[in-house]
Amino acid sequence: MSQLRQQLREILVKLGGKSEFSDSQDVFATSIVRSMNLLELICFLEDMYRIEISQRDVFDGNLKSVDRMLAFLVDRRPELATCA
Amino acid sequence: MAAIVENWGPERGRPRRATIAETGRVALVLASLLGVLVVLRAAGVTTLLAWTLPVIEDARYPLLFAAYFATWWFARRTSGDARKAALLGGSIATAAIFDATFLALSLVWICGLHALLRRWWLAVAYVVVTYAGAFATVDGDPLVWRWGYLLAVSYTFRIAWLLHQVRLHPGEHVELRDVVLYFVFAPFFVIVPYMIAIPRLDRFCAGLPRHDLEVERSGLRMIAWGIVLSVATWVVREAYGPSVLGLASLARGDYAMGFVHGCFSYMLEHLLLALAIASVLVGMVRVLGIDLGPSFDQPLRAQSVNEWWRRWNTHFRDLLVELFYYPVVMRLRRRRKLAVVLGCASVFLVGSTLFHLPNHVMKRGVVTFPIGVFAESLVVCPLVAFALVKNRETPAKSPARRVLRVLTTLLLVYVAVVIVGRGVQRAVLGAP
Numbered sequence: 093m094s095q096l097r098q099q100l101r102e103i104l105v106k107l108g109g110k111s112e113f114s115d116s117q118d119v120f121a122t123s124i125v126r127s128m129n130l131l132e133l134i135c136f137l138e139d140m141y142r143i144e145i146s147q148r149d150v151f152d153g154n155l156k157s158v159d160r161m162l163a164f165l166v167d168r169r170p171e172l173a174t175c176a
Numbered sequence: 177m178a179a180i181v182e183n184w185g186p187e188r189g190r191p192r193r194a195t196i197a198e199t200g201r202v203a204l205v206l207a208s209l210l211g212v213l214v215v216l217r218a219a220g221v222t223t224l225l226a227w228t229l230p231v232i233e234d235a236r237y238p239l240l241f242a243a244y245f246a247t248w249w250f251a252r253r254t255s256g257d258a259r260k261a262a263l264l265g266g267s268i269a270t271a272a273i274f275d276a277t278f279l280a281l282s283l284v285w286i287c288g289l290h291a292l293l294r295r296w297w298l299a300v301a302y303v304v305v306t307y308a309g310a311f312a313t314v315d316g317d318p319l320v321w322r323w324g325y326l327l328a329v330s331y332t333f334r335i336a337w338l339l340h341q342v343r344l345h346p347g348e349h350v351e352l353r354d355v356v357l358y359f360v361f362a363p364f365f366v367i368v369p370y371m372i373a374i375p376r377l378d379r380f381c382a383g384l385p386r387h388d389l390e391v392e393r394s395g396l397r398m399i400a401w402g403i404v405l406s407v408a409t410w411v412v413r414e415a416y417g418p419s420v421l422g423l424a425s426l427a428r429g430d431y432a433m434g435f436v437h438g439c440f441s442y443m444l445e446h447l448l449l450a451l452a453i454a455s456v457l458v459g460m461v462r463v464l465g466i467d468l469g470p471s472f473d474q475p476l477r478a479q480s481v482n483e484w485w486r487r488w489n490t491h492f493r494d495l496l497v498e499l500f501y502y503p504v505v506m507r508l509r510r511r512r513k514l515a516v517v518l519g520c521a522s523v524f525l526v527g528s529t530l531f532h533l534p535n536h537v538m539k540r541g542v543v544t545f546p547i548g549v550f551a552e553s554l555v556v557c558p559l560v561a562f563a564l565v566k567n568r569e570t571p572a573k574s575p576a577r578r579v580l581r582v583l584t585t586l587l588l589v590y591v592a593v594v595i596v597g598r599g600v601q602r603a604v605l606g607a608p
Contacts, residue, residue: 150502151344
């Protein structure tokens with residue numbers, strides 16, 4: 093498993109308290125991410141990968157699953173592709 | 177192979193073919209369901225009113241259902257632009273049967289809105305001026321009132337989604353035909369929706385050019401379920417009649433029994449009726465190929481007020497969350513607790529009150545503040561904010577505890593909405 097993917101899974105497990113979810117699974121539908129820890133997730137991604145996340149990014153479903161987050165991060169920071 | 181109709185399956189990206197025989201079977205099922213609804217409406221079993229005033233004459237229901245069926249029939253056999261044209265033609269015919277004047281005024285107004293969409297602030301100003309005009313003429317010409325009332329109850333929520341999505345994607349062109357269809361879509365003239373069945377513009381447009389068999393089938397199931405719930409509500413009303421008993425108890429000063437009957441009336445009549453009408457309407461939208469999720473996600477299973485808010489009226493909730501919650505919490509995301517509390521206040525005290533205002537004004541014929549909704553929000557907002565800040569939901573393990581939690585939630589919602597909300601409204605405005 094790639095380093096980036098592993099990091100994303102770790103933060104989601106820490107936030108949601110569940111480890112049984114696939115990389116394509118909707119983390120909102122499965123209640124892994126809820127109102128409060130969504131903000132934690134956004135702050136984590138912004139601090140860790142030095143990006144800025146807007147409302148539109150959230151509405152467009154970029155944080156919906158591990159796969160989508162991964163694609164989003166690589167899109168914002170192409171150099172992360174080597175870790176993905 | 178003329179008997180082959182091309183369709184596209186959901187998210188498979190390849191054609192799914194339906195035979196004429198299959199179309200015939202679906203037509204039979206759909207016609208039967210619509211026929212049952214016409215009979216139930218004529219027999220007084222269901223009102224087909226979704227929290228609105230009776231705006232459709234009794235005699236028009238069979239015609240409206242027939243026009244809706246014809247829309248489905250002609251659209252099902254086409255795809256792409258031809259399908260959009262069929263949906264538009266059928267929807268305009270349905271709207272003309274509903275009210276030709278209303279349709280004409282709507283088309284002029286929608287064209288005006290569409291012309292201004294590229295300049296977002298002008299489009300917002302156009303909407304604000306329209307509402308101000310409707311409020312100003314609220315006790316004037318009945319024709320203008322009717323348009324204003326339907327604007328308030330039916331168009332308000334779709335206007336909000338449209339403006340929100342245009343703001344998020346400023347460069348994207350939205351076709352006039354799609355915008356017209358978004359507002360004058362056939363099902364919304366058979367059951368005029370208030371707060372329920374609010375499709376997002378992007379998902380609505382995605383469902384226009386192709387027919388989806390799975391979405392259609394689930395739509396049929398939802399209509400059937402709506403019929404079952406309508407009959408169940410009628411049985412409760414006829415066999416028990418909690419609202420009548422509640423009012424009678426209050427009239428003789430027996431407030432305890434009034435409370436008990438009122439509680440049952442709210443759960444067994446009011447809520448079930450809302451679920452029934454929403455199920456029929458969302459089903460009708462889905463039968464036309466629009467992938468619109470249910471308006472209610474089994475709210476009677478909610479084990480907390482927070483969960484209730486997530487399950488109750490999901491379309492309206494999504495709208496409020498995107499318009500009023502995220503803008504606040506995203507700005508304050510480094511101060512998470514404050515962000516969530518202010519986000520909730522923004523949703524309940526500002527957003528919900530604002531969205532209730534047009535109906536409140538147009539229904540009463542006077543411009544007053546929706547104090548009842550505001551009072552209700554004052555109760556619900558801290559409960560939801562506290563649960564979100566606590567950020568922990570542990571479902572009850574034993575069935576008895578689950579039932580207790582469900583009943584407590586229903587009781588809290590009843591107290592907030594009926595006792596506090598309607599009570600304050602009656603005390604301040606002298607009307608329910």
